Amino acid sequence: MFKLSRRGFMVGCSAAVAAMAGGRISYVAFGSAEDEPNQEIFVAVFLRGGMDGLSAVFPLAGDDRGYYQESRANIAIPTAGDNAALPLTSFFGMHPAGAPLFDLYQAQNLAIIHAAGLTSDTRSHFDAMQYMELGTPGSKSGASGWLTRHLESASNLPPEIIMPAMAAGNLSPTSLAGSRETIGMTSPNGFRLNMHWSQNTWMRHTLREMYVGDTWLHAAGERTLNAVDVVELANPGGYTPENGADYPDGSFGNNLKSIAQIIKMQLGLRVATVDLGGWDTHEYQGDGGGGYFASRFGELSRGLAALFTDLTNSGGTDHTKRLTVVVMSEFGRTFKQNASRGTDHGHGNVMFVLGGNVNGGQVHGQWPGLHNDQLYDKRDLRITTDYRRVLSEILIRRMGNPHLGHIFPGYETYQPMNLVAGADLTPNYQPLDPDATPTPTLTPPPGSTPTPTPTATEGGTVPPLETPTGTPQPALNNSTFLPLVQK
Numbered sequence: 001m002f003k004l005s006r007r008g009f010m011v012g013c014s015a016a017v018a019a020m021a022g023g024r025i026s027y028v029a030f031g032s033a034e035d036e037p038n039q040e041i042f043v044a045v046f047l048r049g050g051m052d053g054l055s056a057v058f059p060l061a062g063d064d065r066g067y068y069q070e071s072r073a074n075i076a077i078p079t080a081g082d083n084a085a086l087p088l089t090s091f092f093g094m095h096p097a098g099a100p101l102f103d104l105y106q107a108q109n110l111a112i113i114h115a116a117g118l119t120s121d122t123r124s125h126f127d128a129m130q131y132m133e134l135g136t137p138g139s140k141s142g143a144s145g146w147l148t149r150h151l152e153s154a155s156n157l158p159p160e161i162i163m164p165a166m167a168a169g170n171l172s173p174t175s176l177a178g179s180r181e182t183i184g185m186t187s188p189n190g191f192r193l194n195m196h197w198s199q200n201t202w203m204r205h206t207l208r209e210m211y212v213g214d215t216w217l218h219a220a221g222e223r224t225l226n227a228v229d230v231v232e233l234a235n236p237g238g239y240t241p242e243n244g245a246d247y248p249d250g251s252f253g254n255n256l257k258s259i260a261q262i263i264k265m266q267l268g269l270r271v272a273t274v275d276l277g278g279w280d281t282h283e284y285q286g287d288g289g290g291g292y293f294a295s296r297f298g299e300l301s302r303g304l305a306a307l308f309t310d311l312t313n314s315g316g317t318d319h320t321k322r323l324t325v326v327v328m329s330e331f332g333r334t335f336k337q338n339a340s341r342g343t344d345h346g347h348g349n350v351m352f353v354l355g356g357n358v359n360g361g362q363v364h365g366q367w368p369g370l371h372n373d374q375l376y377d378k379r380d381l382r383i384t385t386d387y388r389r390v391l392s393e394i395l396i397r398r399m400g401n402p403h404l405g406h407i408f409p410g411y412e413t414y415q416p417m418n419l420v421a422g423a424d425l426t427p428n429y430q431p432l433d434p435d436a437t438p439t440p441t442l443t444p445p446p447g448s449t450p451t452p453t454p455t456a457t458e459g460g461t462v463p464p465l466e467t468p469t470g471t472p473q474p475a476l477n478n479s480t481f482l483p484l485v486q487k
Contacts, residue, residue, distance in 0.1 A: 049279030053350035083289030097298035100305030128330035133174035144178030161268030245310035320356035348381030397422025
C-alpha cells in the first residue's frame with residue numbers, strides 16, 4: 001500500500017504540491033475517497049487483435065452446443081474431463097483458464113455481455129479499433145476519442161485534478177486522442193525526472209519556468225510536472241500489493257499494478273486505459289481448451305482478479321466500490337475453425353464488466369444462436385448489443401455523465417441493460433455547446449437502486465476544462481505541507 005518516505009517527502013516538496021496548495025488539495029492528493037465529490041473510476045481494457053469470444057464464453061447445451069462442436073472439431077472447449085468448461089449457467093460456460101474471473105462472476109462482481117461489439121461491417125483491425133475508440137462507428141474523421149469527450153463533458157468533476165486520466169503502458173490509445181489531461185506511464189517508480197540529484201532543484205525550477213503560459217502545451221507540461229512531483233512523493237518503488245494480490249508477470253500485470261497504485265495515491269484519477277495484445281489467433285489457437293488461447297485468457301483473468309483483490313479494503317477503504325472495468329476487443333473470430341486450427345477475423349464478441357457496483361453473476365444480452373442461418377454473413381456470431389450501449393450505461397449510472405450526444409455522436413437508441421447500479425439520468429443526445437458551461441450533476445449515490453430491465457435467459461432472448469495557467473510557486477512551509485501529510 002501507499003507509504004510516505006522522508007526522502008519522498010523532501011523530493012515532493014517542490015512545485016506541484018505547492019502550486020496546488022490553494023486548490024482542492026485535501027482530496028486531490030493523498031486524500032480520502034469518501035471526501036471526493038465524484039469517486040468513480042473507469043478502467044478500459046482493450047484486447048488488441050480480436051479475441052475469440054466463443055472460446056472465452058460458449059454454449060454448453062442444446063442445438064448450439066452441437067453446432068459449436070461440429071464447427072470447432074479441434075478447438076472447442078470440452079464440457080468434461082481435462083480443461084472442462086466452467087459452468088456460468090446451464091447454457092453458457094467459461095474457458096477453464098478464466099477461473100479467477102469465474103470466481104468474480106460467482107461473487108456477482110463480474111457481468112458478461114455476449115453477442116456484443118462494433119456493428120460496423122469491417123474485419124480490419126485498424127479500422128475497427130479506430131471506430132470503437134473514437135466512438136464513431138463507420139467514421140474515422142473525429143479528432144478526439146470517446147473517453148476524451150467524456151472528460152470534456154463531465155460536469156461533476158472538481159476543477160483541479162493532478163491526474164484525471166492515465167494511459168498505462170507505452171502508448172496512449174485512440175480513446176484518449178485529443179486529451180490534454182492524460183498522463184502516460186509504464187510504472188509509477190519510473191515516472192520521474194531522470195537526472196543527477198545535484199541537478200534536481202534547478203532543473204525542476206527551469207522546467208516550470210518553461211511551462212508558464214496560457215496555451216494547451218503549457219497546461220500539459222505543468223500537469224505532467226505536477227504529476228511527477230506528487231508521484232515521487234509517494235515513494236512508489238516501495239509498493240506492495242494488498243490482500244495477497246498476485247499480478248501476472250509481464251507488461252499487462254505491471255500496468256494493472258500501476259493503475260492500482262495511482263488509485264490509492266488519491267491523485268484524482270477518473271479514467272485509465274490498458275491494453276493486452278496478441279489475440280489474432282489465425283493459427284494453432286489451442287486444442288481442447290489448452291494451448292495459446294488458454295495462456296492469453298489466463299493472463300487476462302489473473303490480472304483482473306489481482307487488480308480487484310488489490311483494491312479491496314485498502315487501508316479500510318474499498319476502492320472496488322468506485323471502480324468499473326470494461327473489457328472489449330475490436331471484433332470476434334469466425335465461428336468455424338480454419339485449416340490451421342485457428343480462427344479468422346469475425347464480428348460479434350463478448351464483453352466483460354467488473355466492479356463493486358456491477359450486477360454480476362449474469363450473462364446479459366440477446367443470444368442470436370449459432371445455426372448457419374443465424375450467423376452474420378453465415379460465418380460469424382451476430383451482434384445484438386452495440387458496444388456503445390454497454391459503455392453508455394456505465395457513463396450514466398456510474399460516472400454520472402448523460403451527454404451521450406457529445407461522447408457518441410449519432411448514437412440515440414440507448415436503453416439500460418441493468419449491468420451496473422446507479423441512477424438513470426436522462427440521456428442528452430444533443431452536441432454540447434463549446435461555449436456553454438454544463439450544469440453540475442450529482443454522481444449516482446452508492447446505494448441507488450437501478451431500474452430492472454430484462455436480461456437473457458439461458459439460451460433465450462430478451463426484447464429488444466477550462467485550461468489552467470502557470471501558477472507561481474509559494475514559499476514552502478509547514479502550513480502548506482503538514483495538512484497533506486496528516487491527510
